[in-house]
Amino acid sequence: MASRAPFEHFKESFFTCSVCLDQFKEPKQLPCLHRYCKECLQTLIQTSNNNKVNCPLCNQKCTISANGIEDFQTDFLMKSMLEFLQLQKSWESHDLKKRMSCLKNTKVSAYCFKCKGFLCEACHDIHVSTTTFNGHQPHTLSLNDIKAKNLSLERMAALTEAPKCHIHDNADATLCCSSCGNLPICFTCIHGYHKEHDYRGVGQLAGRESELLEENIAELKHNRRSSDLQRIIEITTRKVSENVATKTEELTNQHIQQVCKNKYELAECTTNRERGLFDIGNIQKQEESQISFHLEKEISQVKEKYDHVKKTAKRAYDDEAEKFNEECNKIEGALCMELSNIDASLKDMRTVMELHVKEREIELKGITDCCDQVIKRYENVIETASSSFLATKDKWTYVQCIPDIRAACAPLKEDMDKEFLQLESLSDVATEDTRSVDVDDVTITKNEESVFDVRGIKTEGWWINGIAYSVDDYIVVTGRASSSYSHITVINRRGEIQRQDQIKCEKTSFPNRFCCFLSKFKVVTACWPREVGLYDVRDGSYNKTYFNDISNGWFTHRQVKCLTKNPVSNDIIVGTDRREVYIFDYRLNYSYTISLPNVIRGSHDITVHRGSLLVCDYDGKRAYAVTMEGSESEVMYEFTKPDIGDACRPLNVCTDTKDFVYILWRARKAGHEIRVVVRYSQDGRQLLTTYPVDDNCCCMANSSMNGAEQLILATCVSGKLYTYDLR
Known part of the structure; x- marks a missing residue:
């Protein structure tokens, strides 16, 4: 055991404080077993934060209790070793006479740890033979042992005076309180401060602690063998x-x-x-x-006559063959295109039907879960009212408990009376007849049917960023009003303003606002960088919230860019300047997030088409159709880019009632910006026609009046609305 080793085997650094680099003074021990002077440790505590102090040697964090440094363990063994070290230094420096407790100027013979002084031979004999100093005999050390320098820790511990009670300074500590970290206490403390604590005899507690220490050391030695594995890893x-x-x-x-x-x-x-x-x-x-x-x-x-006849005949037959070949090619091309469209349409219809079935199953499950919860609440209220309280016949119970039961009945009755009107339509799955697929029977009129200015947009310097149309001929345009405000403007088909509201936004230089009709009078709108809300076109009421309040997946530098509605599930779909697309129900409760494919940088505009999501990737200069199932979407196809100029980018997308797709593209040609509306086939895989529009157009929407469909385009700065008939 280490305790039997000679005392001189310890290096001088063992007795040196690593803070002041001097010999320990009143050594205090941290939980990591490193020691420091009491004053040095007090300095570390004063400079620490959050009631934590880091050990300067191993950096282990130690908690500082309410009593501060006093609750850290005093290293009694180190104090005893320091005392003996001082004895050796006094002997080696021949400084014994000055330290004698005897008045006789005789030779030093021993040292008493209880008296804390050197003894001459006469005093040493009295210590050994007199009953008055019976308590001093075990603590007396002969000078020969000091000279030999072979004092062990075990022998030194026997010489050292037992610690005093930590409360009664004059009483010897005979017990240890385990409840207080093995503090030394006397018999008086058993009935006082340490009453009902777990206290044990020093010998019993020392034996138990020694056994536990040996077990811990054995485990540490065993774990040390794992260093071989580290060596093998380094070699490998x-x-x-x-x-x-x-x-x-x-x-x-x-x-x-x-x-x-x-x-x-x-x-x-x-x-x-x-x-x-x-x-x-x-x-x-x-x-x-x-x-x-x-x-x-x-x-x-060859004669000229026969040459002329031959050439004439050849020319006639060649012309006839060419015309016939062109007619055959045209018929074959139309049939192949129609066949391709029918196949693509059938595939899209199946995809849409599967999505509709899944969405209806999810909605039915939600209704079923809601009904189950209402039934459980009803059974709980009935059981509580009948068996727990009313059966007691106690008036105080009635007075205290019945109001709570009645309070629970009110929302329960409201939920029980709730009607799920969508159940009537959930069993219907809308499908289309493949025979009704049109290849190219819709055209945009060459001239706009009407154009009018939205009052106040241009004069006030406002912008238009979004446009939406409802079945009741409400047209809503939204956009930036100033650096701190955005606007929501409601107009009719004649361009007359019905109401106009300015909404204060977060601190941003570009409070661009986008919109989409959610129901007959409700508009869902989003504003840079993270605002979303519901606006009522009748009274202008607006309830807004922020993305970081309703979705934990929202990051600080992310910005909303667009939004649309799923016409099947009535969900709200919000696109951002990143790949993430957020799905909410019609009450703006967050549902889930869809990550767009890696080829897409962000969504500048989106819309739902035949169960897929159409995405305008402005930064990526591409437009795609992607799936909407699961959290990771996949590319279904990419829209063909129109050959209209340099830096061609998609701005906006919408569809008509026949599922034709319209995309507003922006490009530069001959140093000028241009805007072009491109119409695609119903499956989105074929570019049909292109039509140039106002160079300031930024957004568009589909509308219908008296059975006639129209395309409405809005300019960003000039505040104009253009309408085109779709014939």
Whole structure:
């Protein structure tokens, strides 16, 4: 055991404080077993934060209790070792006479740890033989033991005076309080401060602590063997690095050899190509010369009459064959296109039908869960009212408990009376007849049917960023009003303003606002950077919230860019300048998030079409149709870009009642910005027509009046609305 080792085996650094670099003074011990002077530890505590102090040696965090440094354990063993170390230094420096407790100027013979002084031979004999000093005899050390320098920790512990009670300074500590961290206490404390605590004898507690320490040390020694594994890992890592370097060098050499070989073969192939082409050219020239010679000879021999007849007949038959071939090609092309559209339409219809079925199953499950919860609440209220309280016949129970039961009945009755009107339509699955697929029977009129200014937009310097149309001929335009306000403007078909509201936004330089009709009078709208809300076109009431309040997945630098409605589930779909798309129910309760494919940078505008999501990726200069199932969407197809100029980017997308797709594209041509509306086939895979519009157009929407469909386009700065008939 280490306690039997001579005292001189300890290095001087063992007795040195790592803070002041001096010998310990009143050593205090941290939970990590590192010791520091009491004053040094007090300095560390004063500079610490959050009631935590870091050990300067191992950086382990130690909690500071309410009593501060006093609750840290005093290292009594170190104090005893320091005391004996001081004895040795006094002996080596011949400074014994000054430290004698006896008045006689005689030779020093021993040292008493209880008296804290050196003894002459006479005083030593009295300590050993007199009953008055019975308590001093076990704590007396002969000077010969000091000279020998072979004092062990076990022997020193026996010499050291037992600690005093931490409350009664004059009483010897005979017990240890386990409840207070093994504090030394006397018998008086059992009935006082430490009453009903867990206290034990020093011997019993020391034995138990020694056994536990041996077990812990054994476990630590066993775990130390794991260092072999670390050595093996280091060797393996070194071998891997060496092998990688060797293989890399080999592959590099092979690559250089192969490159040189290929370059040589490529040069040889180029030489052969040039030589072969030169030979072929010479042969061709010779043959052409011979043909020309024979042709001229034969032409001169043929009479002009037969030559004219032959040419005339050939020309007539060639023309007839060409016309017939063109007609056949046109018929075949139309049939192939129609067949392709029918196949794509059937595939899309199946996808839409599957999505509709899944959405209806989810909605039915939600209604079922809601009904189950109402039934459970009803059964709980009935059981509570009948069996728990009313059966007691106690008036105080009635007075205290019945109001709570009645309060629970009110919302329960409201939920029980709730009607699920959508149940009547959930069993219906809307499908289309493949025979009704139109290839190209919708055209945009060349001239706008009407154009009018939205009052106040241009004069006030406002912008239009979004437009929406309802079945009751309400047109809503939204956009930026100033650096702090956005606007929501409601107009009718004649351009007359019904109401106009300005809404204060978060601190931003571009409070752009977008909109989409959710129901007959409700408009869902979103504003940069993270606002979303519901607006009533009748009274202008607006309830708004922020994305980071309703979705934990919202990041600080993310911005809303667009929104639309799923016509089947009535869900709200919000796009951002990143790949994430957020799904909410019609009450703005967050449902889930869809991540767009990696090829898409962000969504500048979105809409739902045949169960898929159409995305305008402005930064990526592309437009896609992606799936809406699950949290990770996939690309179904990419829309064909119109050949209209440089830097062609999609701005806005919408569809009509026949499922034709319209995308507003922006481009630069001859140094000027242009806008073009492109109409795509119902399956989105074929570009049908392009039509130039006002260069300031930024958004569009589909509308219908008296059975006639129209396309409404809004300009960003000039505040104009253009309407085009879809015929």
